Amino acid sequence: MRINPSLQLIVALIACALLPASVQANTTAQPRMLVLRQNSMAYGPLIVDVQKNGIRMDTADHEKTILCAGPTWDAYLFNNKHKLLYKRPYSVWVKDGVLTALSLEWNDFDQKAVHTGELNYAGLSAAEYAFPSSHNGVSNIRFGKIADYVTTNAVEIDPKIGKFVSSLFDCPLSKMGLLMRFRRIAGRTYGFGLKYNRQDYIETCLQTTNSTYAPLDQKLFLAPTDYKPASDGAIFVDQSDSNEAFKELIHP
Numbered sequence: 001m002r003i004n005p006s007l008q009l010i011v012a013l014i015a016c017a018l019l020p021a022s023v024q025a026n027t028t029a030q031p032r033m034l035v036l037r038q039n040s041m042a043y044g045p046l047i048v049d050v051q052k053n054g055i056r057m058d059t060a061d062h063e064k065t066i067l068c069a070g071p072t073w074d075a076y077l078f079n080n081k082h083k084l085l086y087k088r089p090y091s092v093w094v095k096d097g098v099l100t101a102l103s104l105e106w107n108d109f110d111q112k113a114v115h116t117g118e119l120n121y122a123g124l125s126a127a128e129y130a131f132p133s134s135h136n137g138v139s140n141i142r143f144g145k146i147a148d149y150v151t152t153n154a155v156e157i158d159p160k161i162g163k164f165v166s167s168l169f170d171c172p173l174s175k176m177g178l179l180m181r182f183r184r185i186a187g188r189t190y191g192f193g194l195k196y197n198r199q200d201y202i203e204t205c206l207q208t209t210n211s212t213y214a215p216l217d218q219k220l221f222l223a224p225t226d227y228k229p230a231s232d233g234a235i236f237v238d239q240s241d242s243n244e245a246f247k248e249l250i251h252p
Contacts, residue, residue: 031216034155036122036180037209040169043236049214050178054221055161064236068164069221075164076223077235085227086235094160097167111139112174113149121180122208124154129174147184151177169206180208 036048038057045060054069067076073090075098088098113129120126130148132139149171151162155178162176171182182205 032213033216033220035212035214037211039204039207039209041203041205042169049217049220050155050157050161051216051221052156053158055157055165056220066168067221067223068161070158070160073160073164074223077232078224078227079230079235083224083227084230084235085224086230086232087223088232090160093167094163097170098164113147113172114141114174116141116148119150121150121152123211124152124180126150126152126154126180127175127177145185147171147182149173149179149183150181151175152180153177171205179206182206 031051034050036046036050038046038048040046043057043059043064043066047058047060047062049056049058053071054067056069057066058064063079063081065076065078065080067078068074073094075088075090075093076085077088078085111132113131116128116130118125118127128148128150130141130145132141133144133146134140135143151173157178159176162173162178165179166173169179169182171179173179184203184205185201
């Protein structure tokens, strides 16, 4: 006996409706966030949560947090141990940068980075860019590079996230994306500035070691409302540690 297709559909819909809620939930894609493990020269090891409309960076001990999220896109630094919070409005940081007390030296590159290749970085498809070196006033990647960085578009993010992270680590991006690695070629000269004594080395300002996904938790992207306002320096410098350091200087 042939069953009417319309009747089959009705039966299937009824059966689905009778399934437990937990089973029904598994039949649809759940919102996720990207979780990165990163090492930074300025802030140390970081646990970074990224969603389309926000980014949160926690120090490994979860004591200090850097947050930027919609709809306001104001930047927050907060110290969870001492319940302190610093706010830098979007209108300020988008123009003047983040420039916290621990910001790196501003990288005033006078040229855009050039695309040097595609790669898989920390488990994500990514692109690599480099800032060319100059010779006789001409910049060209054939002369080497003064810095390079890696970005990924494997996760969909608002362009403001790319701008915020590039500002935080002083890395001017030629093309927006999520910053995964940033390196500078630094140089030191010895012997009263003799050129042949110059030694170049790589400073890794930011690198990503691991990437995973986790269920999206919107509460992570909300700034605390009960923390005491403080300066950006007070967020990252533990006053008790500073006092101990001064004591050792005075009474070695």
